[in-house]
Amino acid sequence: MAIPLARSSEEAQLYMTLNPCSCGQARFPADSMLLSAGDEMLCRYATACPDCGQAREFLFRLPAEPEPRVSRDQVWFGGEHPSELIDAGQWMWVAERYAGLHAADPRQLAPGELPRARADLTFAVAAMDEAAKFVPPGADGVPESAIWSDRGREEYRREPFRFRRSAIDAVREAYRGELARLGQA
Ligand SMILES: [Zn+2]
Incomplete structure (x- = not known):
């Protein structure tokens, strides 16, 4: 099997969280190790599951040329290019979960919760941006080929309309609006 491409360590980390141990533990407190294979650079994460002790390992291919990051403090x-690790449905699932962690109205947030709420919503925005990358230019939604995980298929079965371009754009706008309100709070 080909070694999957991880565009960034953040993407690799999220992928590992989305693929928990058979005991259910999603935490994977591993250090990464760089390896070279021919002219490719690989990144290996290996550890024992903190709950059941099972040996776990993930191996990713790194981009041939790292793409420039937008800014250091953004997710x-x-x-x-769309992800090769995490499918469109998984990105939407992640976005919805992160966006749902805090009240949308800053007045309903507990004192001290604001920085965390901003960070989680920023994560949700970035995840929706990733889902949007799967919509080909001119197409009105995510193609079936952009959904390959069980969770992604489940999301699609549950609410196929969310995979339309208009729906994805609406959610992105809503999250960005929420984030702007939190920024002013
Ligand atoms: Zn385990």
């Missing part, structure tokens, strides 16, 4: 998963 950045990768450049303009």
